[in-house]
Amino acid sequence: MSFQNLPLKPFSVVEPSKHLPTHRRNPVNDEEIVGLENESEKIIQYLIRGTHEIDVVPIVGMGGQGETTIARKVYNNGSIVDHFDVQAWCIISQSYNRRDLLQEIFSQVTGKEDKGDKEDILADELKKRLTGNRYLIVLDDMWDGKAWDDLRFSFPDVGNRSIIVITTRLEEVAKQVKHHIDPCSLPFLTPNESLKLLQIKVFQQESCPPSLQDVSEAVAERCKGLPLVIVLVAGIIKRNKMEASWWHEVKNSLVSYHGESEGYSLSTMQLSYDNLPDHLRPCLLYMAMFPDDSRIPVLN
Numbered sequence: 001m002s003f004q005n006l007p008l009k010p011f012s013v014v015e016p017s018k019h020l021p022t023h024r025r026n027p028v029n030d031e032e033i034v035g036l037e038n039e040s041e042k043i044i045q046y047l048i049r050g051t052h053e054i055d056v057v058p059i060v061g062m063g064g065q066g067e068t069t070i071a072r073k074v075y076n077n078g079s080i081v082d083h084f085d086v087q088a089w090c091i092i093s094q095s096y097n098r099r100d101l102l103q104e105i106f107s108q109v110t111g112k113e114d115k116g117d118k119e120d121i122l123a124d125e126l127k128k129r130l131t132g133n134r135y136l137i138v139l140d141d142m143w144d145g146k147a148w149d150d151l152r153f154s155f156p157d158v159g160n161r162s163i164i165v166i167t168t169r170l171e172e173v174a175k176q177v178k179h180h181i182d183p184c185s186l187p188f189l190t191p192n193e194s195l196k197l198l199q200i201k202v203f204q205q206e207s208c209p210p211s212l213q214d215v216s217e218a219v220a221e222r223c224k225g226l227p228l229v230i231v232l233v234a235g236i237i238k239r240n241k242m243e244a245s246w247w248h249e250v251k252n253s254l255v256s257y258h259g260e261s262e263g264y265s266l267s268t269m270q271l272s273y274d275n276l277p278d279h280l281r282p283c284l285l286y287m288a289m290f291p292d293d294s295r296i297p298v299l300n
């Protein structure tokens with residue numbers, strides 16, 4: 001089955017057996033998300049109306065294309081929150097520790113702190129706690145099918161439409177983890193969506209002064225439909241956002257890269273770093289010590 005031809009079949013509602021605490025991680029303001037409406041709606045419909053058996057929904061796209069963003073949008077959607085008894089969000093990333101992942105999911109599912117249990121005991125406890133509940137678990141940013149093998153034992157299948165959403169940059173991981181439905185491949189933003197996102201990020205609204213309209217369209221086009229590139233470029237432009245000469249300068253720096261899109265994000269990150277004021281560069285490097293996508297407590 002693919003997301004393009006999803007049947008909208010009627011479904012019977014399974015009464016949740018009990019309600020466990022649901023953690024709403026990473027709240028996101030949907031108004032800030034540009035595009036992705038069709039994709040998120042299809043995923044939401046599938047999560048609610050898909051197979052009875054446990055299913056895995058892989059979301060695949062390159063770094064910075066918005067896998068985490070769409071997964072968050074779905075995760076926080078009201079119908080989804082109402083539909084599932086328990087939800088948990090777990091960041092996998094390139095290097096992970098199985099016990100930490102199990103503990104993270106376990107704490108979100110039960111609301112309990114770490115008691116120091118060994119990983120196999122935790123895996124078993126998690127399975128027990130999930131049994132009888134309709135659960136939604138997001139495993140964000142998976143780089144390796146082994147991470148799925150490390151966790152899957154803890155996700156029981158009791159035929160109640162529980163779902164695991166897995167985001168990944170790698171097609172082969174998406175294919176490896178898929179069950180009933182083909183991976184959802186994210187589209188690039190259209191030129192119009194790119195312009196909208198750029199203007200929102202620079203001017204906090206979906207418009208710009210008429211004198212900057214042409215150059216903002218040209219800059220948006222050079223972002224190649226990659227949201228991360230747009231966000232980074234907007235950050236650079238913001239410093240002198242009212243000066244057309246600055247927009248042109250940024251546009252010209254963007255044209256110099258002709259490689260594949262993944263490298264384009266990296267070279268834009270370099271441009272963004274080079275344009276940081278001196279005192280902020282060490283701050284950014286300091287942040288690089290923390291794992292990808294992790295929450296950084298203000299105290300640190």
Ligand SMILES: Nc1ncnc2c1ncn2[C@@H]1O[C@H](COP(=O)(O)OP(=O)(O)O)[C@@H](O)[C@H]1O
Nearest residue numbers: 032033034063064065066067068069227228231
């Ligand atoms: N459709 C979108 N609309 C607005 N911002 C987006 C969109 N997709 C991604 N972003 C922004 O782009 C950046 C990268 O997105 P993210 O979801 O973290 O990418 P990925 O998980 O694919 O690496 C984030 O700052 C995010 O807020």
Ligand SMILES: [Mg+2]
Nearest residue numbers: 067068069141
């Ligand atoms: Mg991500």
